[in-house]
Amino acid sequence: MLTFNYSIWxxxxxxxxxxxxxxxxxxxxxxxxxxxxxxTMAITTxxxxxxxxxYFFSVGKAADGTYKAIEAFNFEWLRFTDTLHIDLGMxxxxxxxxxxxxxxxxxxxxxxxxxxxxxGEKGFQxxxxxxxxxxxxxxGLVVATNIFQMxxxxxxxxxxxxxxxxxxxxxxxxxxASKKAFIVTRFADFFFLIGILLLSYFTKTFDxxxxxxxxxxxxxxxxxxxxxxxSAISWTMFLIFMGGVGKSALLPxxxxxxxxxxxxxxxxxxxxxxxxxxxxxxxxxxxFPIYLFQTPEVLHLIGYIGAITAIFAAVxxxxxxxxxxxxxxxxISQIAYMITALSVSGYDGHDGLGYMASMFHLFTHAFxxxxxxxxxxxxxxxxxxxxxxxxxxxxxxxxxxNWTFLIACLAIAGIFPFSGFFSKDEILxxxxxxxxxxxxxxxxxxxxxxxxxxxxxxxxFHYENKQYHHxxxxxxxxxxxxxxxxxxxxxxxxxxxxxxxxITADGKAFESHIDPLVAGLSIxxxxxxxxxxxxxxxxxNEKPDQVATSLGWFYRATHNKFYFDEIWMFATxxxxxxxxxxxxxxxxVNVIDGxxxxxxYVSHQASEAIKGFQSGRIQQYALIYLVGALVLIVTFCGWxxxxxxx
Amino acid sequence: xxxxxxxxxxxxxxxxxxxxxxxxxxFVGVYGFLSRKNMIMVLISIELMLNAADINxxxxxxxxxxxxxxxxxxxxxAIAIAAAEAAIAIAIIINIYRKVxxxxxxxxxxxxKY
Numbered sequence: 126m127l128t129f130n131y132s133i134w135x136x137x138x139x140x141x142x143x144x145x146x147x148x149x150x151x152x153x154x155x156x157x158x159x160x161x162x163x164x165t166m167a168i169t170t171x172x173x174x175x176x177x178x179x180y181f182f183s184v185g186k187a188a189d190g191t192y193k194a195i196e197a198f199n200f201e202w203l204r205f206t207d208t209l210h211i212d213l214g215m216x217x218x219x220x221x222x223x224x225x226x227x228x229x230x231x232x233x234x235x236x237x238x239x240x241x242x243x244x245g246e247k248g249f250q251x252x253x254x255x256x257x258x259x260x261x262x263x264x265g266l267v268v269a270t271n272i273f274q275m276x277x278x279x280x281x282x283x284x285x286x287x288x289x290x291x292x293x294x295x296x297x298x299x300x301x302a303s304k305k306a307f308i309v310t311r312f313a314d315f316f317f318l319i320g321i322l323l324l325s326y327f328t329k330t331f332d333x334x335x336x337x338x339x340x341x342x343x344x345x346x347x348x349x350x351x352x353x354x355x356s357a358i359s360w361t362m363f364l365i366f367m368g369g370v371g372k373s374a375l376l377p378x379x380x381x382x383x384x385x386x387x388x389x390x391x392x393x394x395x396x397x398x399x400x401x402x403x404x405x406x407x408x409x410x411x412x413f414p415i416y417l418f419q420t421p422e423v424l425h426l427i428g429y430i431g432a433i434t435a436i437f438a439a440v441x442x443x444x445x446x447x448x449x450x451x452x453x454x455x456x457i458s459q460i461a462y463m464i465t466a467l468s469v470s471g472y473d474g475h476d477g478l479g480y481m482a483s484m485f486h487l488f489t490h491a492f493x494x495x496x497x498x499x500x501x502x503x504x505x506x507x508x509x510x511x512x513x514x515x516x517x518x519x520x521x522x523x524x525x526x527n528w529t530f531l532i533a534c535l536a537i538a539g540i541f542p543f544s545g546f547f548s549k550d551e552i553l554x555x556x557x558x559x560x561x562x563x564x565x566x567x568x569x570x571x572x573x574x575x576x577x578x579x580x581x582x583x584x585x586f587h588y589e590n591k592q593y594h595h596x597x598x599x600x601x602x603x604x605x606x607x608x609x610x611x612x613x614x615x616x617x618x619x620x621x622x623x624x625x626x627x628i629t630a631d632g633k634a635f636e637s638h639i640d641p642l643v644a645g646l647s648i649x650x651x652x653x654x655x656x657x658x659x660x661x662x663x664x665x666n667e668k669p670d671q672v673a674t675s676l677g678w679f680y681r682a683t684h685n686k687f688y689f690d691e692i693w694m695f696a697t698x699x700x701x702x703x704x705x706x707x708x709x710x711x712x713x714v715n716v717i718d719g720x721x722x723x724x725x726y727v728s729h730q731a732s733e734a735i736k737g738f739q740s741g742r743i744q745q746y747a748l749i750y751l752v753g754a755l756v757l758i759v760t761f762c763g764w765x766x767x768x769x770x771x
Numbered sequence: 772x773x774x775x776x777x778x779x780x781x782x783x784x785x786x787x788x789x790x791x792x793x794x795x796x797x798f799v800g801v802y803g804f805l806s807r808k809n810m811i812m813v814l815i816s817i818e819l820m821l822n823a824a825d826i827n828x829x830x831x832x833x834x835x836x837x838x839x840x841x842x843x844x845x846x847x848x849a850i851a852i853a854a855a856e857a858a859i860a861i862a863i864i865i866n867i868y869r870k871v872x873x874x875x876x877x878x879x880x881x882x883x884k885y
Binding site: 742743744747748751 | 801804805806813876877
C-alpha cells in the first residue's frame with residue numbers, strides 16, 4: 126500500500142534513536158540526548174497521527190463504510206512452510222491506529238516531562254535510550270502483522286520495562302522489582318508462547334488477517350482435539366490469554382506491577398499505566414473474533430478474571446499509603462475493566478458495544494492515568510517522598526498539579542463530562558446487557574475507584590497543612606506543559622472522538638447513546654465514593670483509623686494486598702524451590718557436574734601419574750628406550766620361534 | 772690357540788667373533804651412556820657405540836661383499852662425523868662448565884630444562 130510508505134518510519138526512528146543514544150550517549154551532553162530523543166519522538170508522533178488520520182478518514186474505509194485492515198508492509202522473515210512463516214510488517218487497522226496515537230502521544234509527553242523530571246540524574250542519556258527502545262517495541266507490538274511478531278515485540282517491551290524499572294540500579298529495591306517484573310511476566314509469556322505454538326500447529330498460520338477473519342476455515346483442524354476434557358482450541362486461547370494476564374497484571378500475576386513503581390515516575394506513567402500494561406487488552410482485542418466465535422467459554426472466564434481483578438485491586442488501592450502504589454492498583458483495576466468489557470461484547474453492530482467501550486476506555490485511561498502519574502511525579506519531585514503521610518495541603522502551593530490531578534481524578538471516577546465517564550459508562554452499559562453479575566462487580570468497583578482516587582487527592586492536596594523543609598512549588602514548564610496538555614485531552618477525549626463510528630469489532634459504525642439509567646447509576650456511585658472520601662479525608666480526623674480498627678483482619682489483609690506476594694513467595698520458595706529446583710540443583714551439582722568433575726579428576730590423576738616420565742634426563746629416556754627396544758626384540762624373537770616351530 | 776692364530780693369519784676368523792666383540796663394545800657404550808654422570812664419560816660412551824657400529828660395517832663388508840667398498844666408506848664417513856660431533860659436544864660441555872661450573876649431569880646442569 127503505497128500511501129502508508131512513510132509509516133515504517135514510525136518504527137525506524139525510535140529504533141535508530143535507541144542505537145544513537147545507547148551507543149553515542151556518553152559522548153553527548155545529557156541535554157543534547159534528551160532533546161534529540163524528544164524531537165525524534167515528536168516526529169514519530171506526527172507520523173503516527175498522519176497514519177491514523179489517513180486510515181480513519183481516507184484510506185481505511187471500504188466502499189460499504191466498514192474499516193478494513195491494511196497491511197502497509199510485510200516482509201517474510203523466517204519461512205517454515207508455504208503457509209507457516211514469520212513475517213515482520215505493519216498491520217494498520219482501527220485499533221492499531223488508535224494505539225499508535227496513544228503510544229506516541231503519551232511517549233512524547235513523557236519525553237518532554239522527563240527533561241525536567243530527570244534533570245541532573247546520573248544516566249540521563251541511558252534513560253532516553255531506553256525510552257526510545259520502549260517506544261520502538263511498543264509501536265512494533267501494536268502494528269504486528271502476525272502473532273509471532275507480536276510475541277517478539279512483546280518480549281522487547283518486557284525487556285525495556287525491566288531496564289527502566291531497574292534504572293536506579295544501585296538501589297536494591299529497584300533491582301528486586303525489575304527482576305520480579307521480568308520473571309513474573311516472563312513466566313506468563315511462557316504460556317503465551319505455548320499458546321502461539323499450539324495455535325500455529327493447528328491453524329498453520331501466524332497471520333492476524335487470516336486468523337481473525339469471520340468464519341475462518343483454519344480452525345477446523347482443531348476439531349476433536351482435547352486435553353483433560355477441555356478442547357484444544359480452548360486450551361490454546363486460554364494459554365494465549367495467560368500472556369495477557371502477565372503483561373496486563375491481572376490476578377494472579379498482578380504482583381509485579383505495584384513493585385514496578387520503583388522505576389522513575391515518568392516511566393511508570395508511560396509503561397506501567399498507559400501503554401505496556403494494556404498490551405494484554407490489545408492482544409485479546411486483536412484476537413477478539415477467535416475468542417468470540419471459537420471459544421466463548423474462555424472469553425467468559427476472561428470476563429470473570431477481569432471482574433475479580435477489578436474489585437480486588439480497587440479494594441487494595443483504598444488502603445495503600447504510597448501514592449504510586451495506589452495508582453498502580455488503580456491501573457490494575459482499570460485494565461481489568463477493559464478486559465471485562467471485551468468479554469461482554471458481541472460482534473455485530475450494537476452488540477459490539479463492549480469491544481468499542483474497551484478500546485475507548487483504553488484510550489481515555491491512557492491519558493488520564495498518564496496524567497495522574499505525571500502529576501504524582503511532580504508532587505514527588507516537590508515533596509521528595511512517595512508517602513501520603515509526608516503530603517497534605519498542597520493545593521495552594523502547587524496549583525497546576527492540583528487542578529490537573531483533580532481533572533484526572535474526576536475522569537477516572539467517571540464524572541460527566543470528563544473522558545472517563547463516557548468510556549466507563551459504555552463498559553457498564555455493555556456489562557448490564559450481558560451479565561448482571563459482572564455488571565454488579567464492576568459497578569461496586571466504580572464506586573471504590575471514586576473513593577480511593579479522591580482519598581488520594583484529598584490526602585495529597587488537602588487533609589492537613591504540613592510544614593515542609595523546602596516550600597513545594599509547581600515544576601518548570603517542561604513538566605507543566607505535559608500535565609496541561611494531558612488534562613485538556615482528558616477533558617475533551619470523551620465527547621470529541623466518535624469511537625462508535627471509528628473503532629468497532631466488525632469495522633462497521635453503529636450508534637451508541639448514553640443510557641440514562643446506567644449513566645445515572647454510575648455517576649451516583651461515583652458521587653457516593655467521592656463524598657465518602659470527602660468525609661474521611663478532606664480534613665484530618667479520626668474516622669479512617671476507627672474504620673480500619675473496626676474492620677480488623679479484613680483491613681490488615683487488604684493493607685497487605687491480600688497476601689498475594691506472600692502466597693507467591695510461599696509457592697516459589699517453599700514449593701517450587703524446595704520440591705523442584707533443589708532436587709534439580711542437586712542433580713546438576715552432583716550427577717552432571719560430578720560426571721564432568723570425575724572426568725577431569727581422572728585425567729588429572731593420570732597426567733600426575735605419567736608426568737614423571739618427562740624428567741628432561743636424557744639418560745632416563747635412553748634407558749626407557751633401551752628397555753622398550755629389548756622388550757620388542759624379545760617379543761619378536763619369541764613370536765618368530767613360535768612361528769617357526771609351529 | 773694355535774688354530775686361532777692360524778685362522779687369523781689366513782683371514783679365517785669366524786664372523787661371530789667380530790660380532791661378539793662389537794656387541795660387547797656396544798653394550799659397554801650403552802652401559803656407560805646410561806650410568807655415567809660425567810658428561811665427558813657419556814661422550815666417550817657414545818663414541819664406543821659408534822665405534823662398535825663402524826666395526827660392524829667393516830666386518831660385514833669384508834665378509835659378505837668382499838669385492839666392494841661401501842661399508843669401508845661408511846666407516847670412514849662415520850668416523851669423520853664422530854670427530855665433528857665430539858668437537859661440538861666438547862664445545863657444549865665447556866660452555867656448560869663456564870655457566871654452571873660442573874659437568875655432572877645430575878647436578879645444576881638439569882636446571883637447563885627450565
